[in-house]
Amino acid sequence: MTPNKAIEKVDRLKPNSYSEEDKLGWINELDGMVQRLVIQADDIKQYSFPGDMDKELLIPAPFDDCYTLFLEAKIDYYNREYANYNNSAMMFEAQYGEYKKAYIREHKAKG
Numbered sequence: 001m002t003p004n005k006a007i008e009k010v011d012r013l014k015p016n017s018y019s020e021e022d023k024l025g026w027i028n029e030l031d032g033m034v035q036r037l038v039i040q041a042d043d044i045k046q047y048s049f050p051g052d053m054d055k056e057l058l059i060p061a062p063f064d065d066c067y068t069l070f071l072e073a074k075i076d077y078y079n080r081e082y083a084n085y086n087n088s089a090m091m092f093e094a095q096y097g098e099y100k101k102a103y104i105r106e107h108k109a110k111g
Contacts, residue, residue: 001057001059001061001064001067002054002055002056002057003023003024003027003047003052003053003054003055003057004053004054006023006027006057006064006067006068006071007023007024007027007071009068010023010068010072010075013068014071014072014075016075016079018075018078020049020050020053021049023074024047024049024053026070026074027047027057027067027070027071028046028047029070030059030066030067030070031045031046031057031058032044032046034059035058038099038100038103039058039103059099063095063096063098063099063102065095066092066095066096066099069088069091069092069095070092070096072091072092073085073088073089
């Protein structure tokens with residue numbers, strides 16, 4: 001998934017008035033969490049607008065719905081739709097948790 005695809009999908013599923021730059025900032029937030037907490041990278045790389053909109057994001061399929069769910073949760077939060085936010089956040093956390101478990105299984109230290 002790319003930033004463009006994630007943003008197009010969330011805009012189709014949950015129409016909103018937030019800019020592509022806002023949504024890319026949220027994608028950067030999620031990929032920053034992945035880099036720091038899952039991959040444990042020292043350098044946090046961020047996507048820039050508009051040059052990086054077609055770059056591949058870090059979370060692979062079948063877990064790449066994390067991006068859409070994270071964007072939906074952010075939209076609900078900033079729209080002050082807290083019941084929807086709670087649902088979106090729970091769905092994101094479930095998918096993100098599955099991604100983290102899969103990453104850890106696939107990247108176990110050998111020996």
